[in-house]
Amino acid sequence: MVNSLYFSSVKTPQSLAPWNSLHLRQPLQQQQLHFSAWVGVNFLLPRSLSISSTCRGFRVECSITKTDVLERGVPASQNFSGGDNQLTCVMKFGGSSVANAERMREVANLICSFPNERPVIVLSAMGKTTNNLLLAGENAVSCGVINVSCINELSFIKDLHLRTMDELGVERSTIETQLEDLEQLLKGIAMMKELTPRTRDYLVSFGECMSTRIFAAYLNKIGVKARQYDAFEIGFITTDDFTNADILEATYPAVATKLHDDWNREPAIPIVTGFLGKGWRSGAVTTLGRGGSDLTATTIGKALGLREIQVWKDVDGVLTCDPNICPHAEPVPYLTFEEAAELAYFGAQVLHPQSMRPAKEGDIPVRVKNSYNPNAPGTLITRSRDMSTAVLTSIVLKRNVTMLDIVSTRMLGQFGFLAKVFSIFEDLGISVDVVATSEVSLSLTLDPSKLWSRELIQQASELDHVVEELEKIAVVNLLQHRSIISLIGNVQRSSLILEKAFRELRTNGVNVQMISQGASKVNISMIVNDDEAEKCVRALHAGFFNGDLEELELDSGEENGSMSRQ
Numbered sequence: 001m002v003n004s005l006y007f008s009s010v011k012t013p014q015s016l017a018p019w020n021s022l023h024l025r026q027p028l029q030q031q032q033l034h035f036s037a038w039v040g041v042n043f044l045l046p047r048s049l050s051i052s053s054t055c056r057g058f059r060v061e062c063s064i065t066k067t068d069v070l071e072r073g074v075p076a077s078q079n080f081s082g083g084d085n086q087l088t089c090v091m092k093f094g095g096s097s098v099a100n101a102e103r104m105r106e107v108a109n110l111i112c113s114f115p116n117e118r119p120v121i122v123l124s125a126m127g128k129t130t131n132n133l134l135l136a137g138e139n140a141v142s143c144g145v146i147n148v149s150c151i152n153e154l155s156f157i158k159d160l161h162l163r164t165m166d167e168l169g170v171e172r173s174t175i176e177t178q179l180e181d182l183e184q185l186l187k188g189i190a191m192m193k194e195l196t197p198r199t200r201d202y203l204v205s206f207g208e209c210m211s212t213r214i215f216a217a218y219l220n221k222i223g224v225k226a227r228q229y230d231a232f233e234i235g236f237i238t239t240d241d242f243t244n245a246d247i248l249e250a251t252y253p254a255v256a257t258k259l260h261d262d263w264n265r266e267p268a269i270p271i272v273t274g275f276l277g278k279g280w281r282s283g284a285v286t287t288l289g290r291g292g293s294d295l296t297a298t299t300i301g302k303a304l305g306l307r308e309i310q311v312w313k314d315v316d317g318v319l320t321c322d323p324n325i326c327p328h329a330e331p332v333p334y335l336t337f338e339e340a341a342e343l344a345y346f347g348a349q350v351l352h353p354q355s356m357r358p359a360k361e362g363d364i365p366v367r368v369k370n371s372y373n374p375n376a377p378g379t380l381i382t383r384s385r386d387m388s389t390a391v392l393t394s395i396v397l398k399r400n401v402t403m404l405d406i407v408s409t410r411m412l413g414q415f416g417f418l419a420k421v422f423s424i425f426e427d428l429g430i431s432v433d434v435v436a437t438s439e440v441s442l443s444l445t446l447d448p449s450k451l452w453s454r455e456l457i458q459q460a461s462e463l464d465h466v467v468e469e470l471e472k473i474a475v476v477n478l479l480q481h482r483s484i485i486s487l488i489g490n491v492q493r494s495s496l497i498l499e500k501a502f503r504e505l506r507t508n509g510v511n512v513q514m515i516s517q518g519a520s521k522v523n524i525s526m527i528v529n530d531d532e533a534e535k536c537v538r539a540l541h542a543g544f545f546n547g548d549l550e551e552l553e554l555d556s557g558e559e560n561g562s563m564s565r566q
Ligand SMILES: Nc1ncnc2c1ncn2[C@@H]1O[C@H](COP(=O)(O)OP(=O)(O)O)[C@@H](O)[C@H]1O
Pocket: 093, 094, 095, 096, 097, 124, 291, 312, 313, 314, 315, 317, 318, 319, 320, 321, 322, 323, 324, 347, 348, 349, 350, 351, 394
């Protein structure tokens, strides 16, 4: 018996729109609206409904009236952005920006240096705390209960947080409960000799829960009114995919209502934990995948309909390449949501892969800035940009990818081959990154983040299972330790990009094993061996960003693309 429902997406005859956009942007033409929705948290009861189960949970078909939408739905985003005294932007500060007391002081000064902003602040865990929590958990599995308090990483985490509070003049009691609970949890892990993905998420949540409490206490101490929030308590509702959960639509109205109501009751800068959510079925703490605080920030931006989302990092914006591979990589001043999403998806650590989606849906500009160098202009990510002079924007490397070569055992002209292959991946719940096909053969790479969110043993057996299933219809070659090099740029200049890229790779004696031009038209992906990938990226970067593109352009006779719009 289902007695509480949330309508995550609303299907009108015209479009599929997020729930709060319906209030704001879609005129309600009809008296009766028909909905297709996921069951979630308590929100609204429909007039009629039918429920069927699907692979991801329940699917609900229902209808409610226009009056229900207007009277019982959440307030529209316009309520949050319209007033003179409302919240204006999100500022997200990553672990590197709040790594110690000095950094927290600088971030507080930075926030105060924008007196016209009324920001929502999203914080990650301090410095490398998430990594240390994970290591502490892994050590707890084998160290025995009595040795838990001696785990090095636990001592490091305690010292860092206690020292930070002392240096900031914040009461140690601010995170007393969290430190006690953390040690208790590690003892529990030691007792069980097991660290499940669910426990792992609860364990790492202590990082963000502590950093936000300390920072909010510090702001209050210096006279800036602030209020701390745990994301899982204010409506961040996710799937139950521990360690890599997806945000559900229920989040937007819930978060907007909570932050908006509290602000209106008594204005205080909200300090929200990044990275965390609450699984809708389990009710347990979930995480959004590594680097997930960016997604928290863009989700809040969309939920509240804010003017801008700022993500503050330790680099001068999105760069032409990972600076750890190419130290001379330069900031990219402008990107479209589409370019930024491809870049993040194909491995640029600077942005979380899913973080552009809410910003794009809400059409809210994202600014990537450097908290160590606030005067640097950073990168502005928007719906469209001038592409008239753009060739290549950035080069991205994704390592340790698994590639499959699949050749049909049937004759040429056999239909349904690709459909069969992809239905095997669908059944096994494995997503595919890059694909290249001919009529009887197919090369593809598997999304490592989805694969790696599972237990190692499970991963290996899943790969075996994939191969076993595919071998019923094809000859399969499993190739591991490959890398995807993605060239993100103006694909209206693709011939120029390819000509230049292959010239550089040939000069370096590299053989490309597969190539694919994304349908999104901003990405050309090439697969090479892991051990030659960095060399290739450096050669490509030198060729495109320090090289003589003009010389090539004169020969190419290609038309310049003008404006990219999604
Ligand atoms: N294309 C890129 N542009 C900028 N930074 C990149 C890029 N690729 C990788 N990085 C790395 O991403 C880091 C910033 O991301 P991240 O560590 O998640 O920041 P934060 O913890 O501050 O949110 C940089 O220090 C840099 O080493």
